[in-house]
Amino acid sequence: MNMFVDIAFPISSYTIFTYSVPHEFRNQIDIGSRVTAPLGKRRTTGIIIGFPKKPVFSGVIKNITSLVDPYPVLDESLWKLIQWMSTYYFTPIGQVAKTVLPAQLSMKYSPLKKWIVEALPDLKSDNLLSSAPAQKSIVDFLQEIKERIPVTELKQLVSNPMNVCRILEKKGFIHLTAVESIPDITGFTFDPIEKKISFSKSQQSVLDELIPKIQA
The missing domain is CATH 3.40.1440.60 (PriA, 3(prime) DNA-binding domain)
Incomplete structure (x- = not known):
């Protein structure tokens, strides 16, 4: 049938x-x-x-x-x-x-990611990167601080840190990790709006059904 x-x-x-x-x-x-x-x-x-x-x-x-x-x-x-x-x-x-309905309802949500970089231990950049000053400056900096940092913090050294870091990772000098970036929404505040709204019987009937579900 x-x-x-x-x-x-x-x-x-x-x-x-x-x-x-x-x-x-x-x-x-x-x-x-x-x-x-x-x-x-x-x-x-x-x-x-x-x-x-x-x-x-x-x-x-x-x-x-x-x-x-x-x-x-x-x-x-x-x-x-x-x-x-x-x-x-x-x-x-x-x-x-x-x-x-939300525009992105059926699409797979993928949170924004930020890239974290760290230098691999026991690597000397003097000879290997002598002809690439931008790469050498990043490796030297990471080996000096000895900690993981966001790639964006390397903008103080080079103008395109992500591109340079990808090259360095292929060469085996550093390790890149993508982590989820959770936005900080604590700074968003809104003043309450008070306004009396009159609804028709049919509108009120729909609201009476929706409000308990929203508050659940």
């Missing part, structure tokens, strides 16, 4: 597109799941918004091609909010979902 889904794409159209679901995805999808599917000549990410028993479209129905996330990105409360925003602001539901 065929299984169909209605998908909303982040495009400026109110059209909802119907696709067939291959067997391997049938136990993994739900309303709020993001999938990729052919839209025109390209594959586009959309959100499943329904499971029609019988498609209205009478032409050839294409298959979804992949599942973006291992679980739905929308729960019932957020889905209600998106539906309400789409109706209230006369905006295609796919565009509302794109606005509500």
